[in-house]
Amino acid sequence: TLTSESIEYPFYINTTEEEFASARAQRHEITLKVLRKEINRLE
């Protein structure tokens, strides 16, 4: 019998979606800063 299983939906531990959003916003800004540097480098 197959015993492997998965959880495919996200869940939060020690935090909430709202609280986590600010850490993600920081990450987005860092990623976009790298992207901008990349684009400027290519011009």
Next chain:
Amino acid sequence: TLTSESIEYPFYINTTEEEFASARAQRHEITLKVLRKEINRLE
């Protein structure tokens, strides 16, 4: 004694860096298409 080890540098199997670049270019275009849609949605 510590037995855990890591390989921290990338290596390729069944392909080369050059050959893999075209698959990555496709991925970049898809990601940027999503990014563009996101930005337009926010305007």
Next chain:
Amino acid sequence: MSTSTNVKEIGYAFLKTYYQRMRNDPSKIHHLYSATAELTHVDYQVDLISDKPSLPTIKLIGKDNINKYYTRHSKKVTTVKVKVDSCDFQFTGSNNVSILILAVGEMCWSQTPSYRFCQTFILTPATNNPEIYDVTNDILRFIPEVTLTLHETEPNFDPKAAL
């Protein structure tokens, strides 16, 4: 944790216990591990508030070293926040009573950006009480955010136009 046959329930309960104990009582986390457990985890000596796309890890072996590690860094450890995006579970080991877990998600600490990670565990029933699982292996690996390294060489790729 009860050994109901459902690997997902046991694995989910473990993940909650594991990360919640980091916040609630870092000095007790080592009790989750077996005596000779191996751990690859965050190198808390680096600054977690940084622009780096991912974080380095360190390697430890044995319950005492694991205890020293969590207690020495308890100030940072207690602020850990985790979003698990997906989780896979399989029974493993001799007569299939151990459990393999592969979790993928994002993690942050107070004032830090989120860091993408994947983490794999092996849980094995404790010798004295099969109802309880010990962590014998714990490997955390951070996944650098994709740096859209747009090379000139990419054939038909014009970044400005794409944006």
Next chain:
Amino acid sequence: MSTSTNVKEIGYAFLKTYYQRMRNDPSKIHHLYSATAELTHVDYQVDLISDKPSLPTIKLIGKDNINKYYTRHSKKVTTVKVKVDSCDFQFTGSNNVSILILAVGEMCWSQTPSYRFCQTFILTPATNNPEIYDVTNDILRFIPEVTLTLHETEPNFDPKAAL
């Protein structure tokens, strides 16, 4: 594969053998697995050439099912190309002779975009020949490319300015 004590050598040799055999002879991959191995792998029934950020997986158990799976999809399986970005290895299991591997990287097939993945394996010495390892567990999980879902709610985030 020789059982030198160095877990990295054994693990690296395994990964090469595993993915090269997918390209060279999908009908022989199942020989790498133990009789009751569990596999979570690509759902080859979906179209791999797509804009989706990641791919679904399917679950199998047992060497025969694993053989049917690889041979049925051999046309796609043989075109797999892999870039492994990092790999972690630990000994595990009873008297520490099994091996836990966590690989993170990108994968593609012919004409498809690259897909980010992490994969965990457990290798256990074969009963008849401890020099040879059987795969008892194999879990592949795709990691969706970060969709920079820029919410209006993100406090001080102005996408246009950022670019």
